[in-house]
Amino acid sequence: MRYSKKTMKLRMDYNNMMQSVIGxxxxxxxxxxxxxxxxxxxxxxxxxxxxKGMMGWADLPYNQDAIxxxxxxxxxDIRKNFEYFVVLGIGGSALGPIAAFQAICHMHYNDxxxxxxxxxxxxxxxxxxxxxxxALLDVIDVEKTMFNVITxxxxxxxxxxxYLIINSILQAKLGDKxxxxxxxxxxxxAGNLIKIAIKEDYKTFYIPDGVGGRFSELxxxxxxxxxxxxxxIKGMLAGAKFMMEExxxxxxxxxxxxxxxxxxHLSMKKGKNIGVMMPYADGxxxxxxxxxxxxxxxxxxNKTLSGKDCNVGQTPVKxxxxxxQHSQVQLYAEGPFDKVITFLGVDxxxxxxxxxxxxxxxxxxxxxxxHTMNELIQAExxxxxxxxxxxxxxxxxxMLPTLNEFTLGQLLMYFMLxxxxxxxxxxxxxxNQPGVEEGKxxxxxxxxxxxYDEKRMELANAxxxxxxYVI
Ligand code: PA5
Numbered sequence: 001m002r003y004s005k006k007t008m009k010l011r012m013d014y015n016n017m018m019q020s021v022i023g024x025x026x027x028x029x030x031x032x033x034x035x036x037x038x039x040x041x042x043x044x045x046x047x048x049x050x051x052k053g054m055m056g057w058a059d060l061p062y063n064q065d066a067i068x069x070x071x072x073x074x075x076x077d078i079r080k081n082f083e084y085f086v087v088l089g090i091g092g093s094a095l096g097p098i099a100a101f102q103a104i105c106h107m108h109y110n111d112x113x114x115x116x117x118x119x120x121x122x123x124x125x126x127x128x129x130x131x132x133x134x135a136l137l138d139v140i141d142v143e144k145t146m147f148n149v150i151t152x153x154x155x156x157x158x159x160x161x162x163y164l165i166i167n168s169i170l171q172a173k174l175g176d177k178x179x180x181x182x183x184x185x186x187x188x189x190a191g192n193l194i195k196i197a198i199k200e201d202y203k204t205f206y207i208p209d210g211v212g213g214r215f216s217e218l219x220x221x222x223x224x225x226x227x228x229x230x231x232x233i234k235g236m237l238a239g240a241k242f243m244m245e246e247x248x249x250x251x252x253x254x255x256x257x258x259x260x261x262x263x264x265h266l267s268m269k270k271g272k273n274i275g276v277m278m279p280y281a282d283g284x285x286x287x288x289x290x291x292x293x294x295x296x297x298x299x300x301x302n303k304t305l306s307g308k309d310c311n312v313g314q315t316p317v318k319x320x321x322x323x324x325q326h327s328q329v330q331l332y333a334e335g336p337f338d339k340v341i342t343f344l345g346v347d348x349x350x351x352x353x354x355x356x357x358x359x360x361x362x363x364x365x366x367x368x369x370x371h372t373m374n375e376l377i378q379a380e381x382x383x384x385x386x387x388x389x390x391x392x393x394x395x396x397x398x399m400l401p402t403l404n405e406f407t408l409g410q411l412l413m414y415f416m417l418x419x420x421x422x423x424x425x426x427x428x429x430x431x432n433q434p435g436v437e438e439g440k441x442x443x444x445x446x447x448x449x450x451x452y453d454e455k456r457m458e459l460a461n462a463x464x465x466x467x468x469y470v471i
Contacts, residue, residue: 001232003406005242010410012256014396016389017263017340025337025392027266032252035262042424043250043258046417054431056210057416060218061241061409067205068233071220074183074203075227079119084140085228087124088162089150089221091293091436092213093185094126096412097150097225099290100217103283103408104231118230120146128158133165142169146228148183150221152207154191157443163193185220212431214294217412232405239409246410247417257414260342260396261421267340267394268314268426275314276332279344280321280381283403284411287344288318291415297436298419301428312426314340322380329384333391341388341395344411345381348402349374 019026050058078085087097101122106112110121125136147166151159163182170178184197188206197204205220216222218240223233247257264275275295277288300313319328321343332341353373359365368376388395398414400407423430445455 001235001405003235003238003404008239008401008404008406008410009246010243010256010401010407010414011399012259012396013399014259014263016385016395016397017267022389022394023392025394027263031266032259032262035252035266038265038425039252039258039262039421040250042261042421043255045424046420049420052210054210054212054215055420056208057212057215057218058244060208060211061237061244061413064219064223064237067220068223068237071205071223071227071233075119075224078146078228079230082120082144082146083114084145085120085122085148085225086136086140086145086166087126087148087150087225088159088166089124089148089185090126090156090158092216093150093152093156093159093221094124095214095286095290095293096217096222098124098126099286100222100226100231100236100408101229102286103403104226104405105229107282109229119228122225122229124225125162126158128161133162137169142166142181143173146181146183148185148224149193150185151191151193152187152211152213152216152221154186154193154195156440157447160192163196183224185224212433214290214297215416215431217290218409235405236409236412239406239411240413241409242406243410243413243417247414257417258421260414260418261425263394263396264314264340264418264422265425268312272338272340272394273314274317274339276317276319276328276339276341277344278319278321278324278341280377281344281346281349281400281403282320284344284346285320287411288316288320290412292316292318294415294419297433298423298430299426299428300435301426301432303429304427305429306427310426310428312428321384322377325380325384329387332388332393337393339393341393343381343385343395343397345378345397345399346401346403347399349377350402 015021017026019028049055087094109117123136123140125132149159149163167178167182170181174181179200179202182202184193184202184204186193186197186204186207187209188194189209194204205224207216207219207221211219218237226236227233247255249255252258252262277291279285279287295314295316302309302311304310332339355368355371355373357369359369385395385397400411420430441452441455442459445452445459
C-alpha cells in the first residue's frame with residue numbers, strides 16, 4: 001500500500017516545553033542554542049554509527065527486501081494452515097510484536113469470527129507464570145498452532161523454558177511433525193536456539209548481530225508476527241525510512257528526534273528524572289511498554305563511555321489517555337516538578353462514534369449529545385495538556401495523522417533515534433544492558449547452569465537476609 005508523506009507525517013509540538021508558554025520551568029531558544037555543540041556531536045556520532053556495531057537497526061528500512069518477501073510468503077502459509085500463532089519471547093523479543101498488534105489490528109481481534117480476522121488468533125507469552133502457560137494451553141489447540149520462538153541470545157531462561165514445554169507437548173502429540181509447528185527467530189552466530197533449530201530443522205529467521213532486542217521490532221522479530229496478523233510490514237518499514245529522512249539534519253529545529261532528545265537532556269540535567277508516556281489512543285497503549293524498555297534499558301547506566309561513574313537515566317512511566325486522567329493526572333498536575341510528559345495524539349481515529357441524544361432534561365449530561373466520542377477524546381487530550389501546562393509541568397505532544405502502518409513505522413523510528421541521540425548526549429553506551437545480564441546470570445547460577453559456579457559462590461556470599469526484617 002502507498003502512503004502519502006505529505007498527509008501522513010508525524011508532528012512534534014514542543015510549545016509546552018518552552019518558557020514563553022509554560023513559564024519558569026521551561027526552556028528558551030537560547031537554552032537550546034547553547035546545546036549546539038553537544039547536539040552536533042551527538043548527531044555526528046549517531047550518523048557515523050548507523051549500520052555499524054549495535055546500530056544495525058538503522059539499516060533495517062533499507063536492507064531487508066529478500067527477508068521481507070520470505071516473511072510475507074511464510075506468513076501466507078501460516079494463515080492458510082494454522083488457527084493460532086503464539087510468540088514465545090520476552091523483553092525486546094516480545095514488546096514490539098505486542099505493540100504493533102495492538103496498534104494495527106482490531107481491538108478485539110481474537111474474539112472476531114475467523115472470516116473477519118486477517119490471520120490466526122494471536123498470543124504473546126512473555127512471562128513464565130505457570131498459571132498463564134496453563135491458561136494458554138486451555139485456549140489453543142497445539143496441533144493447530146504455529147509457535148514463533150524469539151530470542152536473540154538463544155538462551156534466555158524464560159523463552160527457552162516456554163520452548164521446552166511447548167516442544168515436549170508437540171513431540172508427544174505429533175512426533176516428527178513437531179518441527180512444522182516451530183519457527184525460530186534468533187542470532188545466526190550465537191546461542192543455543194540456532195543450534196537446536198539446525199538440529200531440529202526449524203524454519204529460521206535471523207536477528208542481525210547489530211540489532212539489540214529493544215531495537216528489533218523492524219527486523220524479523222517484529223515483522224513475522226506482524227505479517228501473520230495481516231499488518232502491512234512494507235508500510236511499517238516505509239514509515240521508518242521516512243522518519244530517517246525527516247531526522248537527517250544536524251539542525252535541531254529540523255530534526256524532531258534530535259529536538260526530543262535535546263529537551264529530555266535539558267530536563268534530566270534539571271532533575272526531571274521521570275518520563276511519562278501518555279497516548280490518547282488505545283491502539284498506542286502498548287507503545288508505552290515498548291518505549292519504556294527502549295528508554296530505560298538504553299539510558300539507565302552507571303558509567304560513561306570514558307568509564308566515569310554517572311548513574312543516569314529517566315524512569316519511564318506508562319499512562320493512557322483518557323483512562324489515567326482518572327488516576328494519575330492529579331499527581332502530574334499538582335505533584336513535584338520531576339517529570340516530562342509526552343502526549344501521543346491521533347488526528348483522525350479510524351472510526352467515528354456519535355453520542356446520541358436522549359438526555360434533554362439534564363443539561364449537564366445533554367451537552368455531550370450531538371458530539372462524537374472522537375471530539376470528546378480530543379477535547380480531553382487538549383484539556384489535560386492545558387491543565388498540566390497551567391500547572392507549569394513540562395510536556396510535549398507527538399501527533400499522528402492517523403494510526404496505520406506508515407505512521408507506526410515513523411513513531412518507532414522516531415523513538416529509536418531519540419534514544420540514540422539521548423544516549424550520545426549522556427556519553428553512555430546506549431546499546432548494552434549489563435544490569436539485565438546480571439539478573440540473567442544470577443538466574444542461571446541459581447538454577448545450576450554449567451559454567452556459573454563463580455556466580456553461585458558470589459550469590460552464596462552476598463549479605464544474608466535477616467528474619468528480624470520480615471514481619
Ligand atoms: O533489550 C534487551 O536486550 C533485553 O531486554 C532482551 O530483549 C531480553 O532480555 C530478551 O533477550 P533475548 O532476545 O536474547 O531472549
